[in-house]
Amino acid sequence: xxxxxxxxxxxxxxxxxxxxxxxxxxxxxxxxxxxxxxxxxxxxxxxxxxxxxxxxxxxxxxxxxxxxxxxxxxxxxxxxxxxxxxxxxxxxxxxxxxxxxxxxxxxxxxxxxxxxxxxxxxxxxxxxxxxxxxxxxxxxxxxxxxxxxxxxxxxxxxxxxxxxxxxxxxxxxxxxxxxxxxxxxxxxxxxxxxxxxxxxxxxxxxxxxxxxxxxxxxxxxxxxxxxxxxxxxxxxxxxxxxxxxxxxxxxxxxxxxxxxxxxxxxxxxxxxxxxxxxxxxxxx
Numbered sequence: 001x002x003x004x005x006x007x008x009x010x011x012x013x014x015x016x017x018x019x020x021x022x023x024x025x026x027x028x029x030x031x032x033x034x035x036x037x038x039x040x041x042x043x044x045x046x047x048x049x050x051x052x053x054x055x056x057x058x059x060x061x062x063x064x065x066x067x068x069x070x071x072x073x074x075x076x077x078x079x080x081x082x083x084x085x086x087x088x089x090x091x092x093x094x095x096x097x098x099x100x101x102x103x104x105x106x107x108x109x110x111x112x113x114x115x116x117x118x119x120x121x122x123x124x125x126x127x128x129x130x131x132x133x134x135x136x137x138x139x140x141x142x143x144x145x146x147x148x149x150x151x152x153x154x155x156x157x158x159x160x161x162x163x164x165x166x167x168x169x170x171x172x173x174x175x176x177x178x179x180x181x182x183x184x185x186x187x188x189x190x191x192x193x194x195x196x197x198x199x200x201x202x203x204x205x206x207x208x209x210x211x212x213x214x215x216x217x218x219x220x221x222x223x224x225x226x227x228x229x230x231x232x233x234x235x236x237x238x239x240x241x242x243x244x245x246x247x248x249x250x251x252x253x254x255x256x257x258x259x260x261x262x263x264x265x266x267x268x269x270x271x272x273x274x275x276x277x278x279x280x281x282x283x284x
Contacts (some may be wrong), residue, residue, distance in 0.1 A: 002197075007090070025163060042057075046124065071119055071123065072116075072122045078123060100151070107130075114142075134205075152200060159256070235275075
């Protein structure tokens with residue numbers, strides 16, 4: 001969750017040419033050598049800015065409108081069973097789950113900088129990010145010019161990996177478990193990243209969407225929790241079990257996956273560990 005390795009973009013210009021060519025080798029649309037060089041410059045500028053939205057990046061291209069529209073439309077070749085479907089497959093295979101939410105499968109590609117605005121980036125692999133449908137739909141055309149209205153760049157932004165910044169607050173009240181996740185401004189999280197992460201989880205409706213997942217996720221622990229608590233009658237044993245599982249999820253998904261953060265919070269929730277889990281998980 002949150003980050004993925006930068007894809008190999010060494011064939012970016014070849015990808016573009018393939019996208020503008022039919023299977024029989026005939027050109028759909030011809031770009032001049034001058035246009036191709038301008039696109040190369042734009043790609044390099046994207047790398048230098050690490051994919052940050054800016055007016056400078058918008059203005060750098062000198063391509064005529066017809067060239068830009070042709071590149072924009074060439075994204076159709078990145079779809080299933082099209083000429084660049086192998087590029088699509090390799091990008092999607094880089095993510096087990098959506099790096100934006102950690103909930104759904106990463107089965108779509110998002111243009112980090114929207115192709116409606118940055119047409120010249122329509123088939124550039126560094127601008128194509130795996131996401132689930134819901135996150136992709138919520139992000140859609142977001143490309144703010146400030147951290148307060150931007151998503152992090154999954155490939156470039158280095159969020160902390162060895163410190164937790166996504167925390168779960170868990171409370172048992174009236175027989176129900178209330179959970180709310182929030183990003184905290186820890187020292188190793190700079191102000192820009194904090195603002196982007198906070199905006200991102202709000203924009204995708206993370207707290208509302210994760211509720212159903214929480215019930216299913218915790219339900220899988222019910223039998224083990226019963227075995228431990230019924231024998232020990234000790235909240236500490238339950239807490240230690242949850243912490244062991246948190247450690248496992250930390251290794252698999254990272255400290256800032258919602259499941260790791262949830263288990264960490266519940267391990268410190270004495271109401272939950274001291275038999276309260278039976279009530280909130282529907283144990284009989």
